[in-house]
Amino acid sequence: MATDVVVPTLGESITEATLGQWLKKPGEAVKADEPIASLETDKVSVEVPAPTAGVIAELVVGEGDTVNVGAVIARIDAGATASTAATPAVEDRNAIGQAEAAAPAEPAAAPVEDAGDPVTLSPSVRRAVLEHGVDPSKIKGTGKDGRLTKDDVIAAAKTQPKPAAAAAAPAAAPVAAAAAPAGERREERVRMTRxxxxxxxxxxxxxxxxxxxxxxxxxxxxxxxxxxxxxxxxxxxxxxxxxxxxxxxxxxxxxxxxxxxxxxxxxxxxxxxxxxxxxxxxxxxxxxxxxxxxxxxxxxxxxxxxxxxxxxxxxxxxxxxxxxxxxxxxxxxxxxxxxxxxxxxxxxxxxxxxxxxxxxxxxxxxxxxxxxxxxxxxxxxxxxxxxxxxxxxxxxxxxxxxxxxxxxxxxxxxxx
Structure with missing residues (x-):
């Protein structure tokens, strides 16, 4: 049975928020009260807990979307397990939805995902990873539940040995060349956080x-x-x-x-x-x-x-x-x-x-x-x-x- 995950009450006079980051993906198992998403309000980030144990069946909204208090943002298959609940249809639909949502705002995030990085990164962290050329899977996060922050990426970049970075450059060159031809001027549009x-x-x-x-x-x-x-x-x-x-x-x-x-x-x-x-x-x-x-x-x-x-x-x-x-x-x-x-x-x-x-x-x-x-x-x-x-x-x-x-x-x- 599917259980709706709704936007909780956020405080006096606050009626809406922005979906800042999904902390879980479709097909992943969650425990009751485990954070599955982060909402950005006018003043602070608020985590949305899972109302029940089960498996994430569907993400209804994408990162960056505005949501009202009480709105449904995801659905959980209560009591299911990760091996039985995730179907190809659900996974494919969500993957397509996430790709469509991410493509206009985060075109530079593809190299991180293509590299097989299992870490869920916020837009600002993704930009820092790409800018500094670090491997996010090798960085210890200091944020909530061990998640990476922008400061973690910057600190790791400062301690990264220069020879290793130089050695990795030839391997990365074909990707960089394909993504950005020499002399090309780039612009990136990122939606302002709430x-x-x-x-x-x-x-x-x-x-x-x-x-x-x-x-x-x-x-x-x-x-x-x-x-x-x-x-x-x-x-x-x-x-x-x-x-x-x-x-x-x-x-x-x-x-x-x-x-x-x-x-x-x-x-x-x-x-x-x-x-x-x-x-x-x-x-x-x-x-x-x-x-x-x-x-x-x-x-x-x-x-x-x-x-x-x-x-x-x-x-x-x-x-x-x-x-x-x-x-x-x-x-x-x-x-x-x-x-x-x-x-x-x-x-x-x-x-x-x-x-x-x-x-x-x-x-x-x-x-x-x-x-x-x-x-x-x-x-x-x-x-x-x-x-x-x-x-x-x-x-x-x-x-x-x-x-x-x-x-x-x-x-x-x-x-x-």
Whole structure:
């Protein structure tokens, strides 16, 4: 008996999603509650579990299709086994459907499939595999259930021996020549993910609605680096998490937001909403891009509590298990572009928030201390804010408070 697999309830006000990736193929056996597909919503990827044990009989929609809550996306032969349920008709029909669905959007994926690779790859991972010329079957995935991510492919490409790559080039040459004649200019059209569409829409909304202005400062990271180097081993031993810089910045932001409450406020209609709590949104990397979970009541957390929360967010973002409610309701955002090498940027606020703090890379620069030119580890800070709500004086005061707390971390302990 066939059992329908339907799109589950995705959260308040979310009525549709995009089928991001099939995790199972027709003819494959599944267990009850085993993930069989990944849905992309406006904020996060959600896995669809099998409602019963059996064998995948049919995939009703293709990757990239938009589906509504409650819609049927697949059918399972309940109680069947892989050896008895998969018929040539089902397999052929699905193969044709998948080929038709994949051909317009993913023409470059054929070499990976022709090579006999049994690994199910998302479009972004396929592109990375082809771009870097690596064998996906030899890469250990770090995503959910061991699936490959784009970061896994890039890391494997960096460690791939160059001689081996050179030796493999002649064998691959005929395929490359057949697929792309010399001198041919290529283009590839890839449908935007729902997450990317939402990000684009919200960023443009912020620019159209808020009066965004950015103020800059720089901060000497010497004291924080010395404190981290001195206590990082004891910190990790006691708390089970690494001591990073974000804990210091979140604590400093909480203190500065208390002193300059307008940066933690928002505009609702013709009213300004001030808050006595701080819910800090922090950007973390996920396989499909950056996501922004929220540290609730950050003003009540210690540096260790903040680091534990961020570490948990990072692990679950990589595994794709963050919940929608964990990414709603932030009052202020901290974005660390420095981990990617950014020297300076003008971040865009996340409505209805009124401010976002941008952190950047640390590099030694010449500065003057006590009349002497010395080299110090410096970081540029950027605060983008909604000028409708926050005056320049308040913005500068807030950023200077962050700078003072980081350059003298004792302030975080004695609440100055």
């Amino acid at each position: 997450l990317r569409q939402t990000v684009a829409s919200r960023l443009k909304e912020a620019q159209n609605t808020a009066a965004i202005l950015t103020t800059f400062n720089d901060v000497d990271m010497t004291a924080v680096i010395e404190a981290r180097n001195k206590y990082k081993d004891l910190f990790e031993k006691k708390h089970g998490v690494r001591l990073g810089f974000m804990g210091f910045f979140v604590k400093a932001a909480c203190m500065a937001l208390r002193d300059v409450p307008a940066v933690n406020a928002s505009i609702e209609g013709d009213e300004i909403v001030y808050r006595d709590y701080v819910d800090v949104s922090v950007a973390v990397s996920a396989p499909n891009g950056l996501v922004v979970p929220v540290i609730r009541d950050a003003q009540d957390l210690s540096v260790a509590g903040i680091e534990k929360t961020i570490g948990d967010f990072g692990a679950r973002a990589k595994a794709g298990t963050l919940k929608l409610e964990e990414m709603k309701g932030g009052t202020f955002t901290i974005s660390n572009g420095g981990v990617f090498g950014s020297l300076m940027s003008t971040p865009i606020i996340n409505p209805p928030q009124a401010g976002v703090l941008g952190l950047h890379r640390i590099e030694e620069r010449p500065v003057v201390r006590d009349g002497q030119i010395v080299a110090r580890p410096m970081m540029y800070l950027a605060l983008s804010y909604d000028h409708r709500l926050i005056d320049g004086r308040e913005a500068v005061t807030f950023l200077v408070a962050i700078k003072n707390a980081i350059e003298d971390p004792t302030r975080l302990l004695i609440d100055l």
